Amino acid sequence: xxxxxxxxxxxxxxxxxxxxxxxxxxxxxxxxxxxxxxxxxxxxxxxxxxxxxxxxxxxxxxxxxxxxxxxxxxxxxxxxxxxxxxxxxxxxxxxxxxxxxxxxxxxxxxxxxxxxxxx
Amino acid sequence: xxxxxxxxxxxxxxxxxxxxxxxxxxxxxxxxxxxxxxxxxxxxxxxxxxxxxxxxxxxxxxxxxxxxxxxxxxxxxxxxxxxxxxxxxxxxxxxxxxxxxxxxxxxx
Numbered sequence: 001x002x003x004x005x006x007x008x009x010x011x012x013x014x015x016x017x018x019x020x021x022x023x024x025x026x027x028x029x030x031x032x033x034x035x036x037x038x039x040x041x042x043x044x045x046x047x048x049x050x051x052x053x054x055x056x057x058x059x060x061x062x063x064x065x066x067x068x069x070x071x072x073x074x075x076x077x078x079x080x081x082x083x084x085x086x087x088x089x090x091x092x093x094x095x096x097x098x099x100x101x102x103x104x105x106x107x108x109x110x111x112x113x114x115x116x117x118x119x
Numbered sequence: 120x121x122x123x124x125x126x127x128x129x130x131x132x133x134x135x136x137x138x139x140x141x142x143x144x145x146x147x148x149x150x151x152x153x154x155x156x157x158x159x160x161x162x163x164x165x166x167x168x169x170x171x172x173x174x175x176x177x178x179x180x181x182x183x184x185x186x187x188x189x190x191x192x193x194x195x196x197x198x199x200x201x202x203x204x205x206x207x208x209x210x211x212x213x214x215x216x217x218x219x220x221x222x223x224x225x226x227x
Contacts, residue, residue, distance in 0.1 A: 004162075006162075036217075043206070044157075044217040046215065091160065107165065108153075108155075108165075108215055110155075110162035113162045
Protein backbone atom coordinates (compact mmCIF):
# COMPACT_ATOMS: atom_id res chain seq x y z
CA UNK A 1 0.00 0.00 0.00
CA UNK A 2 0.88 3.64 -0.22
CA UNK A 3 3.31 5.05 2.33
CA UNK A 4 3.13 8.33 4.16
CA UNK A 5 6.09 9.31 6.28
CA UNK A 6 6.25 11.88 9.05
CA UNK A 7 9.31 13.45 10.54
CA UNK A 8 10.23 13.82 13.30
CA UNK A 9 8.41 11.09 15.17
CA UNK A 10 9.17 12.76 18.48
CA UNK A 11 10.22 16.28 19.30
CA UNK A 12 10.77 18.10 22.56
CA UNK A 13 11.11 21.85 22.51
CA UNK A 14 11.16 24.81 24.84
CA UNK A 15 8.17 27.06 25.22
CA UNK A 16 8.23 29.90 22.71
CA UNK A 17 10.12 28.09 19.99
CA UNK A 18 8.72 26.92 16.66
CA UNK A 19 8.61 23.32 15.50
CA UNK A 20 8.22 22.03 11.96
CA UNK A 21 6.75 18.62 11.17
CA UNK A 22 7.08 17.16 7.71
CA UNK A 23 4.65 14.84 5.98
CA UNK A 24 5.72 13.09 2.81
CA UNK A 25 3.90 10.76 0.48
CA UNK A 26 6.67 8.41 -0.58
CA UNK A 27 5.26 6.57 -3.54
CA UNK A 28 2.28 8.56 -4.75
CA UNK A 29 1.17 12.08 -5.44
CA UNK A 30 -1.17 13.64 -2.96
CA UNK A 31 -3.03 16.72 -4.03
CA UNK A 32 -4.70 16.85 -0.63
CA UNK A 33 -3.20 16.24 2.78
CA UNK A 34 -4.89 16.48 6.14
CA UNK A 35 -3.47 17.37 9.53
CA UNK A 36 -4.93 15.99 12.72
CA UNK A 37 -4.06 16.38 16.36
CA UNK A 38 -4.86 13.88 19.04
CA UNK A 39 -4.83 14.29 22.80
CA UNK A 40 -4.47 11.26 25.08
CA UNK A 41 -7.44 8.90 24.94
CA UNK A 42 -9.27 11.14 22.50
CA UNK A 43 -10.11 10.80 18.84
CA UNK A 44 -8.31 12.45 15.97
CA UNK A 45 -9.34 16.04 15.51
CA UNK A 46 -9.07 17.47 12.03
CA UNK A 47 -7.05 20.67 12.10
CA UNK A 48 -6.77 21.61 8.47
CA UNK A 49 -6.96 20.45 4.91
CA UNK A 50 -3.90 21.18 2.84
CA UNK A 51 -4.11 21.47 -0.92
CA UNK A 52 -1.02 21.59 -3.08
CA UNK A 53 -0.29 25.05 -4.34
CA UNK A 54 -3.01 26.80 -2.37
CA UNK A 55 -3.72 27.99 1.14
CA UNK A 56 -4.82 25.46 3.68
CA UNK A 57 -8.38 25.36 4.93
CA UNK A 58 -8.51 25.42 8.71
CA UNK A 59 -11.21 23.97 10.92
CA UNK A 60 -13.09 26.21 13.27
CA UNK A 61 -11.11 27.00 16.37
CA UNK A 62 -7.72 26.22 14.84
CA UNK A 63 -5.47 29.27 14.69
CA UNK A 64 -3.97 29.52 11.23
CA UNK A 65 -1.24 31.90 12.39
CA UNK A 66 -0.15 29.44 15.02
CA UNK A 67 -0.31 26.29 12.94
CA UNK A 68 1.29 27.19 9.62
CA UNK A 69 0.73 24.69 6.87
CA UNK A 70 2.64 24.64 3.63
CA UNK A 71 1.91 22.20 0.82
CA UNK A 72 4.47 23.20 -1.75
CA UNK A 73 4.63 19.99 -3.72
CA UNK A 74 2.54 16.92 -4.45
CA UNK A 75 4.58 14.87 -2.02
CA UNK A 76 5.29 17.21 0.88
CA UNK A 77 3.24 19.13 3.39
CA UNK A 78 4.64 20.78 6.49
CA UNK A 79 3.03 21.86 9.73
CA UNK A 80 4.85 24.49 11.76
CA UNK A 81 3.74 25.08 15.32
CA UNK A 82 4.81 28.65 16.00
CA UNK A 83 5.65 29.94 19.46
CA UNK A 84 4.79 26.61 20.97
CA UNK A 85 3.41 26.39 24.48
CA UNK A 86 2.87 23.41 26.77
CA UNK A 87 -0.81 23.20 25.78
CA UNK A 88 0.32 22.52 22.20
CA UNK A 89 1.84 19.26 23.36
CA UNK A 90 -0.01 16.59 21.42
CA UNK A 91 0.22 13.82 18.84
CA UNK A 92 0.08 15.29 15.35
CA UNK A 93 -0.86 13.01 12.48
CA UNK A 94 -0.93 13.73 8.78
CA UNK A 95 -2.75 11.85 6.09
CA UNK A 96 -2.82 12.00 2.34
CA UNK A 97 -5.52 11.33 -0.16
CA UNK A 98 -4.32 9.32 -3.12
CA UNK A 99 -5.64 10.46 -6.42
CA UNK A 100 -5.72 8.44 -9.60
CA UNK A 101 -3.94 5.23 -10.50
CA UNK A 102 -5.08 2.26 -8.45
CA UNK A 103 -6.38 4.43 -5.65
CA UNK A 104 -9.59 3.39 -4.02
CA UNK A 105 -11.95 6.28 -3.93
CA UNK A 106 -11.25 8.61 -1.05
CA UNK A 107 -8.89 6.34 0.87
CA UNK A 108 -6.65 8.08 3.35
CA UNK A 109 -3.11 7.00 4.06
CA UNK A 110 -1.76 8.02 7.43
CA UNK A 111 1.66 8.90 8.67
CA UNK A 112 3.10 7.41 11.83
CA UNK A 113 2.42 10.55 13.81
CA UNK A 114 4.67 13.06 15.54
CA UNK A 115 4.60 13.49 19.28
CA UNK A 116 5.33 17.04 20.33
CA UNK A 117 6.24 17.85 23.90
CA UNK A 118 6.62 21.51 24.81
CA UNK A 119 8.44 22.16 28.06
CA UNK B 120 -19.64 14.45 5.53
CA UNK B 121 -21.83 12.07 7.47
CA UNK B 122 -21.35 11.64 11.18
CA UNK B 123 -20.80 8.20 12.62
CA UNK B 124 -21.75 6.76 15.99
CA UNK B 125 -19.95 3.87 17.63
CA UNK B 126 -20.05 2.29 21.09
CA UNK B 127 -17.16 3.61 23.17
CA UNK B 128 -15.77 0.25 24.16
CA UNK B 129 -16.10 -3.49 23.69
CA UNK B 130 -14.41 -6.61 25.01
CA UNK B 131 -13.89 -9.78 23.05
CA UNK B 132 -12.40 -13.12 23.99
CA UNK B 133 -9.31 -14.17 22.10
CA UNK B 134 -10.18 -16.46 19.19
CA UNK B 135 -13.78 -15.33 19.03
CA UNK B 136 -15.31 -13.05 16.45
CA UNK B 137 -15.40 -9.35 17.25
CA UNK B 138 -18.38 -7.51 15.83
CA UNK B 139 -18.06 -3.74 15.90
CA UNK B 140 -21.14 -1.73 14.93
CA UNK B 141 -21.31 1.72 13.40
CA UNK B 142 -24.28 3.95 12.68
CA UNK B 143 -24.10 6.40 9.80
CA UNK B 144 -27.73 7.28 9.26
CA UNK B 145 -27.03 10.46 7.27
CA UNK B 146 -24.76 8.82 4.72
CA UNK B 147 -25.35 9.90 1.16
CA UNK B 148 -25.31 7.81 -1.98
CA UNK B 149 -21.73 8.43 -3.06
CA UNK B 150 -20.09 8.15 0.33
CA UNK B 151 -18.00 5.15 1.26
CA UNK B 152 -17.73 3.56 4.67
CA UNK B 153 -14.13 3.09 5.75
CA UNK B 154 -12.77 1.39 8.82
CA UNK B 155 -9.43 2.20 10.39
CA UNK B 156 -7.83 1.13 13.60
CA UNK B 157 -5.29 2.83 15.77
CA UNK B 158 -2.93 1.04 18.04
CA UNK B 159 -1.55 3.16 20.83
CA UNK B 160 0.68 6.02 19.66
CA UNK B 161 0.61 5.03 16.02
CA UNK B 162 -1.10 6.44 12.97
CA UNK B 163 -4.42 4.87 11.93
CA UNK B 164 -4.21 1.71 9.87
CA UNK B 165 -6.62 0.98 7.03
CA UNK B 166 -8.76 -2.13 7.50
CA UNK B 167 -11.50 -2.27 4.91
CA UNK B 168 -14.02 -0.15 3.06
CA UNK B 169 -17.30 -0.53 1.19
CA UNK B 170 -20.03 1.32 -0.61
CA UNK B 171 -23.10 -0.91 -0.44
CA UNK B 172 -21.98 -4.51 -0.88
CA UNK B 173 -20.48 -6.61 1.86
CA UNK B 174 -16.72 -6.83 1.64
CA UNK B 175 -14.09 -9.23 2.92
CA UNK B 176 -10.33 -9.11 2.95
CA UNK B 177 -7.54 -10.81 4.84
CA UNK B 178 -8.13 -8.67 7.91
CA UNK B 179 -11.87 -8.40 8.28
CA UNK B 180 -15.34 -8.45 6.84
CA UNK B 181 -17.64 -5.49 6.43
CA UNK B 182 -21.38 -5.89 6.49
CA UNK B 183 -23.40 -2.89 5.31
CA UNK B 184 -27.15 -2.83 5.79
CA UNK B 185 -29.35 -2.50 2.74
CA UNK B 186 -30.34 1.05 3.64
CA UNK B 187 -26.63 1.84 4.27
CA UNK B 188 -27.45 3.51 7.55
CA UNK B 189 -25.27 1.18 9.55
CA UNK B 190 -22.46 -1.27 9.17
CA UNK B 191 -20.59 -3.90 11.18
CA UNK B 192 -16.91 -4.68 11.09
CA UNK B 193 -16.18 -8.31 11.83
CA UNK B 194 -12.80 -9.59 12.97
CA UNK B 195 -13.41 -13.33 12.57
CA UNK B 196 -10.83 -14.61 15.05
CA UNK B 197 -9.67 -11.82 17.31
CA UNK B 198 -6.13 -11.93 18.68
CA UNK B 199 -4.49 -9.92 21.42
CA UNK B 200 -2.82 -7.81 18.73
CA UNK B 201 -6.25 -6.65 17.57
CA UNK B 202 -6.62 -4.60 20.74
CA UNK B 203 -6.97 -1.06 19.41
CA UNK B 204 -9.37 1.79 18.81
CA UNK B 205 -11.49 1.14 15.74
CA UNK B 206 -12.85 4.05 13.77
CA UNK B 207 -15.70 3.98 11.32
CA UNK B 208 -15.56 6.94 8.98
CA UNK B 209 -17.70 8.00 6.08
CA UNK B 210 -15.67 9.40 3.24
CA UNK B 211 -17.17 11.59 0.58
CA UNK B 212 -15.59 14.41 -1.27
CA UNK B 213 -14.32 16.78 1.35
CA UNK B 214 -13.85 16.43 5.05
CA UNK B 215 -12.68 13.31 6.76
CA UNK B 216 -14.07 13.51 10.25
CA UNK B 217 -13.31 10.85 12.84
CA UNK B 218 -15.82 9.98 15.51
CA UNK B 219 -14.89 8.76 18.94
CA UNK B 220 -14.29 5.19 17.81
CA UNK B 221 -14.66 1.92 19.70
CA UNK B 222 -11.92 0.82 22.04
CA UNK B 223 -11.72 -2.94 21.50
CA UNK B 224 -10.00 -4.98 24.14
CA UNK B 225 -9.24 -8.59 23.28
CA UNK B 226 -9.01 -10.69 26.40
CA UNK B 227 -6.81 -13.75 26.79
